[in-house]
Amino acid sequence: MDIVLLTLTTLSLVAAAGFGLLSWRIGREQRQREQARIAALATAMTGPSTVRGAAFSSEADTATQVAVGSLFERATEGLRGRPAIKAAVIAAMVVTIVIGAIIGARMSDGAAASARPTRNESVATNAAAPLELMSMRHQRQGTTLTVSGLVRNPSQGVAMSGITAVVFVFDRTGAFVTSGRAALDLTALGPGDESPFVVNIPNALDVARYRVTFRSVSGVVRHIDRRGNQVQLAQAVR
DSSP states (O other): OHHHHHHHHHHHHHHHHHHHHHHHHHHHHHHHHHHHHHHHHHHHHHOSOSSSOHHHHHHHHHHHHHHHHHHHHHHTTTTTTOHHHHHHHHHHHHHHHHHHHHHHHHHHHHHHHHHSOOHHHHHHHHSOOOEEEEEEEEEEETTEEEEEEEEEOOTTSOOEESOEEEEEEEOTTSOEEEEEEEEOSSSEEOTTOEEEEEEEETTOOSOSEEEEEEEETTEEEOEEEOGGGOOEEOOOOO
């Protein structure tokens, strides 16, 4: 594209220079004709020379009339009858229009490119706001551990559906013991909606701690722990 633009610009400059040279030549010829016409008119007004004979004077008068007439005819030509000038003007206009169109298109592409977000910006803009874990508690009934809580989709979030709460149980050494999952009470969460969840985990014998995550059909859903005025991004267990 840069080579094409440079070529068109060069052609436009050459056409403009040629047109300027041609105009200068036409102007010079016009001035020469005007000077010759003035001289011929002056000669016609002063009359034939006294040195020449009468017969020769009549021939001079005829020649003067022809010369004056031809000068008037040439003077009225002007730019008319010169197709080269017209072609040069049309070519210069066409080249200028083409260059203007190309520059305008490139400026539009540049503006569009600058307005278009980068990949990282798109990810940051389109990423859904994380869910907010508002409360969570647990209770034991025999070997069954029941974890319940409340999760909220923030007002700046996007509508979600099919969210499942998953609870992972670990023993005192930090080893994984078991897990359980259950769907939220609300099958669809719109921006600003809240939903409770209850997850029953059977055969949870040696439990030291547990962690909850949220998943959808597309994978792990991020969430923020809002309990006790704590704001920390939960790390999902994959």
